[in-house]
Amino acid sequence: MDRLDAMRTFVTVVSEGSFTKAAERLAMSPQLVSKYVSRLEQHLGVRLLNRTTRRIHLTEAGATYHQRAQQVLSDIDDMEHQLGDLQTRARGRLRISAPVSFGIRHLAPLVSDFQRAHPAVGIDLQLNDRKVDIVEEGFDIALRIGRLKSSSLIAKRIAPIRLVLCASPEYLARHGTPRCPEDLKAHRHLRYSYMEPEAGESVFRWLPGRGRPAEGDLVSNNGDVLVEAAIAGAGIALQPTFIAGAAIRAGSLQVLMPDHAPEPMSLYAVYVHRQLLASKVRCFVDFLEGAFGDPPYWD
The missing domain is CATH 1.10.10.10 (Winged helix-like DNA-binding domain superfamily/Winged helix DNA-binding domain)
Incomplete structure (x- = not known):
């Protein structure tokens, strides 16, 4: 046998x-x-x-x-x-789903580099912060940020994602600088509507209603909007450093309570079962590995 x-x-x-x-x-x-x-x-x-x-x-x-x-x-x-x-060039259309802010800030230049290395691959890059259904919506690969739960899909870790609590110096001068999580009760918060509940648990668990939006808060499904609002002095934001890092380095935002920052998340490349993996998908995943560094260049 x-x-x-x-x-x-x-x-x-x-x-x-x-x-x-x-x-x-x-x-x-x-x-x-x-x-x-x-x-x-x-x-x-x-x-x-x-x-x-x-x-x-x-x-x-x-x-x-x-x-x-x-x-x-x-x-x-x-x-x-x-x-x-080894004997077959990557070719065909590659449909990619990626988060909006990450795609604009960090993925767009890499897509161009990938196509220069693989000119027979066409790219269809769709930016959306919701978690798409790869199979139902016809995507070859999705980039996702978070702590992934088990599924039938393959997830390749690409880079760590660090979250920081931050606000502008002007806002802190007017409203005071929180020193511990309980101090957050007295502040306005700029909230990302797609954030996983556990991602902000360590800093938001002190808030009334366990961190649900309160009167005066700003809620948005886009991190860039919240970071710009924080720079303008609208409140305190919990955002990944791949969005807020440049403003922090420029002094437009100040990191708060680093000892209470949430556990880092990860950027994953998610795709269907390996035995069905096309050359264009494998080449793109291989291209992403190490592209951002560990720690990534934005940190």
Whole structure:
């Protein structure tokens, strides 16, 4: 028995939900499919599937083996695709979703550099701060900032993202400088509407309503708007340094309570399963790795 063939047959049976459909997909007889799975179970010494007349069900051992087998087969396919890509130029249209402020400030120059290195790739860059559905909306790759939850997508960490609490010197001269989180109750806040609740928890947990907008606050779904408002003296903002860093270095904004800053987040490149990865996507992910540095150049 070829173990890889048996492993691939088993994974196909699970994904198709039946021996008959797996046989059609693999262009072999249902009897041979059943034989492969049975021999795999004999080899492993465990039952992988419980079979009924209508359905198949993974056993506990089968579920564990299925997960690992998928990864092994994916790695093999990925290796073969990479070897094939050595002879294939990246080409076609690459659809990218990225956050608005990050895309304008830090991604636009890199896209031009990437196209100079890969002239056969066309770029469709869509900027939006909401989390797009990559598959449903037809994106090849999405750049996301945060702490990603587990999903069926592949996430490649590209760079750390640091958040700082900041305000203009003029605002602080008028309203005082907060020294501890409880002091924030007396201030106006410039809030990013898409911020994950846990991102600002360490500084906003002291506020009435656990940091929900209060009277006099400014709320926006764009970080650049909030940073400009902070520079103008409108209040205190919690923003990433890739937006606020230049104003901080210029003295237009002052970092507050650095000891209470939230844990850093990350910039991720998110894309579909590796075994389906096109050369244009792999080349772009490889291009992004190390492009910003660690720590990134904006810090």
